[in-house]
Amino acid sequence: MDRRRQVRRRQAPHAGRPELRHLPFPDHHDQAARKLVVSLGSDDSIKLWLNGSVSFEKKILRGVAPDQDKATLDLVAGENRLLMKVANGGGGYGFFFRTLQSSLPAPVLAALKLPAAKRNAAQKKTIADHYRQIAPALKPVRDKLAAAGKQKAELEKQLPRTLMTVSVKPRPIRILPRGNWMDDSGPVVTPGVPGFLPALEVGDRRANRLDLARWISVRTTR
Incomplete structure (x- = not known):
């Protein structure tokens, strides 16, 4: 949004008939949501839309001059689009726009x-x-990045998903006395491989299936 003071006037070609002018402003980008106060002037009625919603409207018959009205715009984070409409009943038409505080x-x-x-x-x-x-x-770079981000999001939606579960803490495993599976007085054992084969390289932690897969694939164990 241009902060410079500007008043634009032009003669209406058909006196007595309302003249409408829709004036789009350049898109404005913000990193965070905030309020912006602007000063307005119009000949005659004026209406403002911010991001598709009416933010200011005044129906009046007057000549344009600086600082006739003030409006507070609720800017959102990201892109903001401002559109101003000036409706003129006859004679010259014009508008005035500037910001009143730092943007x-x-x-x-x-x-x-x-x-x-x-x-x-x-x-x-x-x-x-x-x-x-x-x-x-x-702006061309921002547009390309936005388009690439949208394309990436659409691509990710099309990718197949796989179910992944997180293992819980394993329960203790014991050597059970023969003939009584309910007797849990036997010694606790941990996952491992036969003693006459090279040991699993897991250090002090409990071995898992991934460790076994790696052990099987090592050439020295074959």
């Missing part, structure tokens, strides 16, 4: 108030990230 987010403004030599890495990154979000020259 910079608080963290960016705080970083900019510091001398460049005193900004830390995080503050420099904050300024650079904000610039990349609003710089008109980088």
Whole structure:
């Protein structure tokens, strides 16, 4: 959004008939949701839409002048789209628009108030990230990134999914006395391989099936 003071007037070609002008503004990008106060002027009635919703409307007959009305815009994080309509009943028509407060987010403004030599890495990154979000020259890059992100999300939706479970803590395993499977007085044993074969390389932890698979695939165990 351009902060410069601007008043535009033009003669209506058909006096006595309402003239409508829809004026789209360049898309505005914000890193965080915030409020922005703007000053308006119109000849005659004026209506503002922000992101498709009416944010200001005034039906009136008047000539355009600076600072005739004020409106508070609730900007969202990301892209914001502003559209202004001016309806004129006759004679010349025109509009006025400017922001009344800084459009910079608080963290960016705080970083900019510091001398460049005193900004830390995080503050420099904050300024650079904000610039990349609003710089008109980088809009083609932002559009490509947004399109790539959308394409990636659509691709991920089409990928097959597999069910994965997390194993619980294994229960103790004992050597059971012959003939009585309910007798749990035998010694506790842990997963392993026959003693005459090379041992599993697991250190002090309990071996699992992945360890066994790796052990089988090692050439020295064959």
